[in-house]
Amino acid sequence: MSSMHSNTGSYFSVEQLRRLELVVQLGSFTLAAGQLGLTQPAVSQQIRVLERQLGVRLLERFGRTVVPTSAGLDLLKHLPHINAAMESAYAAVSAYADDVMGTIRIGAGATNCLYLLPTVLGRLRQVFPKVRLIISTGNTDDLVRRVEDNALDIALVTLPVSSQLVSPNIILEDEIVAIRQRSAGSFPDRVDAPSLIGMPLIMLSAGTSTRGLIDAWFGSHGMKPIPEMELDSVEAIKAVVASGAGCSLLPRMAVVGTGHHPDLDVSPVFPPLHRTQVSVTRHDKTMTAALRVVMNAIASEGKRLSGAAAGPAQ
Secondary structure, three states: OOOHHHHOOOOOOHHHHHHHHHHHHHOOHHHHHHHHOOOHHHHHHHHHHHHHHHOOOOEEEEOOEEEEOHHHHHHHHOHHHHHHHHHHHHHHHHHHHHOOOEEEEEEEOHHHHHHOHHHHHHHHHHHOOOEEEEEEEOOHHHHHHHHHOOOOOEEEEEOOOOOOOEEEEEEEEEEEEEEEEHHHOOOOOOOEHHHHHOOOEEEEOOOOHHHHHHHHHHHOOOOOOOOOEEEOOHHHHHHHHHOOOOEEEEEHHHOOHHHOOOOEEEEEOEOOOEEEEEEEEEOOOOOOHHHHHHHHHHHHHHHHHHHHHOOOOO
């Protein structure tokens, strides 16, 4: 019989070893076949295949009894360890079905990172401590592209989303509001594009989805805003406006609740302006237990913020 070295790269199954063990325990191919519900030739053939794979003889006959060779005995000594390893492997994998665990990669814009995700992350950490969360920031186009590439499991972005590879789920209709320094006096009863265009504007940086919606809102009135300043940080814009440098348009979630700033006056605009926040995942994304609880937590926080939006901004 050929040597084991000539069969490097051959593999055998745990099931083959268990059948070998049963033959040895019963001392008979026929008795083992009866317990397995197979024919005696089928069991004999399986053992011969195993011997060819390993390149050694594992069994020999003494009269009517089948006994293991030295190689067979040495091989069977490993079976308890193999069984234990297999049970450990099955337990580790089944934990993903029975328990909520694993790593979830989330992408979000700066506003969602500041005002939506902190509550979500805190709740998940308390309830599902085995879920590891990795957070990345970026704009809508960048985050959607990373979901397409499977570099992110889920992203929170602003519509519109043009990708055909992802599924958007609405989590929040976020109103865009006007803000100005409180000590500068209250906004007029009707805050519209003409009333704002005459004020110094502190705007979000061009190229963001929210800035695009705001520019389009002005454009629907035949106006093009010329900002005094453009900043990519919502908190920086709030600080600059609170200093009296001008006014701005920001998502409402940034100025209510944890985003409330005591030195800012907040007003709805007319006609109303909203941005639709969605979570996106790939169409073919496997919905693990961990991803499901993350998506549910995000949706729940979106509903809570939507309820808060119905209340006063101050």
